[in-house]
Amino acid sequence: MSMPKTMQGVYLMGHGGPEMLEYRNDLPVPVPDPDQVLIRVGASGINNTDINTRIGWYSKTVTGSTDKGTETGFTDLGDDSSWNGAPFHFPRVQGADVCGHIVAIGSDVSVVR
Numbered sequence: 880m881s882m883p884k885t886m887q888g889v890y891l892m893g894h895g896g897p898e899m900l901e902y903r904n905d906l907p908v909p910v911p912d913p914d915q916v917l918i919r920v921g922a923s924g925i926n927n928t929d930i931n932t933r934i935g936w937y938s939k940t941v942t943g944s945t946d947k948g949t950e951t952g953f954t955d956l957g958d959d960s961s962w963n964g965a966p967f968h969f970p971r972v973q974g975a976d977v978c979g980h981i982v983a984i985g986s987d988v989s990v991v992r
Contacts, residue, residue: 882983883908890970894935906972910983916992917983924976932973 887904911917931937984992 888972891933891973893969894933896934899933901970911985911988913985913987915985916981916988918977918979919982920977920979922978923974925974926976928975929973932967 884907885905886908887902888906890901890903890906892899892901909917935941981992984990
C-alpha cells in the first residue's frame with residue numbers, strides 16, 4: 880500500500896476557544912520515529928485534556944477563575960501551558976483517543992506488532 884503524503888485533520892492554531900481549531904485537508908502525514916507506530920485513524924474523540932490544552936488551563940499562570948463567563952484566570956496566560964511546563968508549538972494536532980489500524984512502524988518496532 881502506498882502511503883499518502885497528506886491527510887485531513889484539525890490543527891490547533893493557538894490557545895483560545897473553538898475558533899482556534901482549523902480543519903485542513905493538507906496536513907503532512909507523519910513518519911514514525913524508531914519506537915513509534917503510525918495509525919490510520921478511523922474514529923477519534925475529544926477529551927478534557929484536549930480542551931484544557933486548547934484553552935491553556937495547564938499554565939502555571941492561570942490562578943483565577945476558569946468558569947464560563949468569568950474566565951479571569953486566562954488574562955495573563957503564560958507560555959508554559961503544557962503538563963511539564965514547556966511551551967507548546969503551534970499549529971499542532973491534538974488527540975490520543977483514537978481507533979484505527981497500524982499502517983507504518985518505526986525501525987525499533989517488531990513487525991508482528
